[in-house]
Amino acid sequence: MAMEKDASIFVAGHRGLVGSSIVRALKARGFSNLLLRTRDELDLSDQKAVHDFFARERPAYVFFAAAKVGGIFYNQTHQADFLYENLITATNVIHAAAQYDTTKLLFLGSSCVYPKMAPQPIREEYLLSSSLEPTNEGYAIAKIAGLKLCEKYAEQYGKRFISAMPTNLYGPNDNFHPDRSHVIPGMMRRFHAAKINGDKTISVWGTGTPRREFLFVDDLAEGLLTLMDRYEDRETINIGTGVDVTIAELAQLMASVVGFQGEIVFDTSKPDGTPRKVLDISKIRSLGWHPRTELKEGLRIAYEWAVANEKF
Numbered sequence: 001m002a003m004e005k006d007a008s009i010f011v012a013g014h015r016g017l018v019g020s021s022i023v024r025a026l027k028a029r030g031f032s033n034l035l036l037r038t039r040d041e042l043d044l045s046d047q048k049a050v051h052d053f054f055a056r057e058r059p060a061y062v063f064f065a066a067a068k069v070g071g072i073f074y075n076q077t078h079q080a081d082f083l084y085e086n087l088i089t090a091t092n093v094i095h096a097a098a099q100y101d102t103t104k105l106l107f108l109g110s111s112c113v114y115p116k117m118a119p120q121p122i123r124e125e126y127l128l129s130s131s132l133e134p135t136n137e138g139y140a141i142a143k144i145a146g147l148k149l150c151e152k153y154a155e156q157y158g159k160r161f162i163s164a165m166p167t168n169l170y171g172p173n174d175n176f177h178p179d180r181s182h183v184i185p186g187m188m189r190r191f192h193a194a195k196i197n198g199d200k201t202i203s204v205w206g207t208g209t210p211r212r213e214f215l216f217v218d219d220l221a222e223g224l225l226t227l228m229d230r231y232e233d234r235e236t237i238n239i240g241t242g243v244d245v246t247i248a249e250l251a252q253l254m255a256s257v258v259g260f261q262g263e264i265v266f267d268t269s270k271p272d273g274t275p276r277k278v279l280d281i282s283k284i285r286s287l288g289w290h291p292r293t294e295l296k297e298g299l300r301i302a303y304e305w306a307v308a309n310e311k312f
Contacts, residue, residue, distance in 0.1 A: 002229040003031070003061055007103070010035040010059035012044060012093055013066030017217055018108060018166075020173045022063050025221035035059050044089040054096040061228065062097050062105040064090065064146075069139070070180040079138030086142035094149050094161065104160040106228055109147045109236060111167045111213075111279055113140040121280040124165070124236055133274050147236050154234045162231055164224060167240035167279050171217035171298060172305040176312065184214060187251065188303060191258040192312045201263045205270035208248030213240050213278040216293035216301075226289040240279035241291045250295075257299045 003009070009026060013019035014036045026034060035057055043049055044066055068085040070078065090107070097105045114122050115130040132140045147163035154161050170184035178189065187204070194202045223239045231237060245253075251264050293301075306312060 003104075005030055006033055007031075007060040008033045008035055008057065009061045009063070010057070011063045011065060012089075013064070015173075016065060016067075017169060017171065017174045018220065019063070019065040021171065021217040021221040022065060022224060024218070025225055029225070044092055045085060047088075047092045050092040050096045051099065054100040054102070058100055058102075059097075060103045062093065062102050063224065063228075064093055064105065064107045066093075067108070067110075067143075069175070069182070076135040081138075083138035083142050086139060087145055090142065090146035091149060094146065094153065097161070098153050098157060098159055102159075104228060105150065105162070106224060107146050107150045107161065107163040108224075109143045109163050109165045110139070111165055111238070111240065111277060112136045112274075113143045113147075113165070114277070116274050120276050121242065121278045122238070123280045124238055124283065127236065135271065135273060151234045151236075160232065162227060162233070163236040164227055165236050165238045165279070166220050167213040167215050167238075167277070169215055169217050169220060171302050174217075174302060174306070176306060183212065183247075183250070184254075184299070184302070185306075187254050188258065188299070188306065189312055191251075191254050191260045192303075192307075194262060195258055195260040199260075199262055201265055202260065203265050203267045204247065204251050205267055206247060206272040207268050208251065208266045209246055210272045210274065211244040211246050211276040211278065212250070213242070213244040214250075214295055214298070215240050215291060216298035219291045219293050223284060223289045223291075226287055227284070230287050231284075237283050238279040238281050239284055239289075240281050242279065242281045244276065244278035245295065253296055253299060257296065257303050 011019050011022050014023050116133040118126045150161035150163045153159040174185040175181050176185045176189050
């Protein structure tokens with residue numbers, strides 16, 4: 001059942017990478033009754049504030065894209081913060097949506113919740129089949145709790161609460177913080193600085209051999225709107241490209257997009273993380289969605305946006 005054009009839609013985390021893209025996609029399709037709140041206006045970790053908001057606004061649809069996120073180092077060294085903040089915000093919003101009769105809620109998980117050594121490509125049923133990646137355990141457990149809460153509300157109360165598992169994301173409005181960014185914005189920032197400084201070499205963490213999958217965020221947003229209209233299953237659903245590259249290949253693409261002409265060296269004293277992570281996206285493809293943006297083109301768009309918005 002498709003969302004009504006005049007329905008009230010709460011996008012939690014609307015200023016972030018994913019949330020801002022969802023807002024762009026909704027506006028492009030003619031949705032105008034959007035409930036958007038900054039953290040100062042609505043602290044999702046405050047249960048009373050969240051319940052008061054839902055009681056007052058009664059959003060028909062909720063996209064839960066709010067999250068505390070970070071790169072491998074920041075994630076590893078702030079596990080308690082990642083677990084607590086992501087857990088409390090998820091439980092507050094999902095419970096309030098259930099209490100105040102939200103028509104449908106879509107919770108955003110992350111592919112990092114899958115086991116470290118999951119068979120590849122990763123199918124949805126591999127969730128909780130073995131141990132998590134230790135450097136990311138706090139964040140992953142919070143996300144698993146959120147998607148399981150959606151599943152249980154669907155089972156026990158018949159709520160139309162679904163969850164999606166996106167792969168690694170990138171694009172306009174990404175976080176380019178030097179310590180808290182993910183792979184692509186972090187690498188892009190460093191390659192840009194190396195180009196500007198005229199460096200002859202640049203160091204990349206790890207061996208360069210781990211394989212990762214990357215999805216352009218505007219493709220994700222289109223996928224999420226597809227799920228809101230067409231997906232009703234309790235089981236989480238993957239969203240990705242189904243194609244992965246090595247970190248070394250990503251570095252070469254980044255050098256080409258940014259214009260860095262020096263040598264790329266790999267710091268093998270730094271951790272690699274999960275050896276490979278690529279999602280099986282057959283379920284969402286069966287709904288008619290597929291990714292449209294090639295990695296190099298997406299990197300170009302993201303880089304041009306970052307330069308224009310002075311993110312470096």
